[in-house]
Amino acid sequence: MFLLSITSIISGFVKEYGYVGLFALMVLESASLPVPSEVVLPVAGLLVAKNLMNAYVALAAALAGGMVGIAIDYYIAYFLGKEVVYKHLGLFHIERKKLDDFDRWFEKNGPFAVFIMRLLPVLRGLVSFPAGFAGMSKKKFFGYSLAGSVIWDVVLMEFGYYALNISSGYKILAYVAGLGILLYAIYALAMRKIRKKS
Numbered sequence: 001m002f003l004l005s006i007t008s009i010i011s012g013f014v015k016e017y018g019y020v021g022l023f024a025l026m027v028l029e030s031a032s033l034p035v036p037s038e039v040v041l042p043v044a045g046l047l048v049a050k051n052l053m054n055a056y057v058a059l060a061a062a063l064a065g066g067m068v069g070i071a072i073d074y075y076i077a078y079f080l081g082k083e084v085v086y087k088h089l090g091l092f093h094i095e096r097k098k099l100d101d102f103d104r105w106f107e108k109n110g111p112f113a114v115f116i117m118r119l120l121p122v123l124r125g126l127v128s129f130p131a132g133f134a135g136m137s138k139k140k141f142f143g144y145s146l147a148g149s150v151i152w153d154v155v156l157m158e159f160g161y162y163a164l165n166i167s168s169g170y171k172i173l174a175y176v177a178g179l180g181i182l183l184y185a186i187y188a189l190a191m192r193k194i195r196k197k198s
Helices: 002-030 037-049 055-080 082-087 096-117 128-133 138-162 169-197
Strands: none
Touching: 002 037, 002 055, 037 055, 037 138, 055 128, 055 138, 096 128, 096 138, 128 138
């Protein structure tokens, strides 16, 4: 019921404000605010299927909004610096050694981490913070973020375009299952590579 309510609100917002609304929602989602791209992007795909949006303009608006949101989180962390985190480790129940170990791992695997986490729900919005704290190269950060975001946005818009625009429940379930398998395969690949490089 809650999901249907959120979907209805987001759908109405995008219909009302069009590409600007899509851009704004993706800014909020990528800036780690509770706006699910897993709802926003399929809604955009459905509107494309109904000829209420142009696919390329919608994708461009989603990507542009996403990159703005990503930049907000990155620069917040970049200018705060990790010393702020070190001073408040007790609040988060994190040991300094674990944070140092993560920093060393991120320095070696940052581009891979940024790319792969853009393809994982929840984590995709959070990876901007460690990248900013680590002072990761802006060219690499935004380049790998864009590459991962293109895949994520296209897959979810395609899901909305095809799955939400059909009446057969079996076909919808097949699309959902396929999307779930794809996300799990990405997660499993990421964890395998992380363990090898740890």
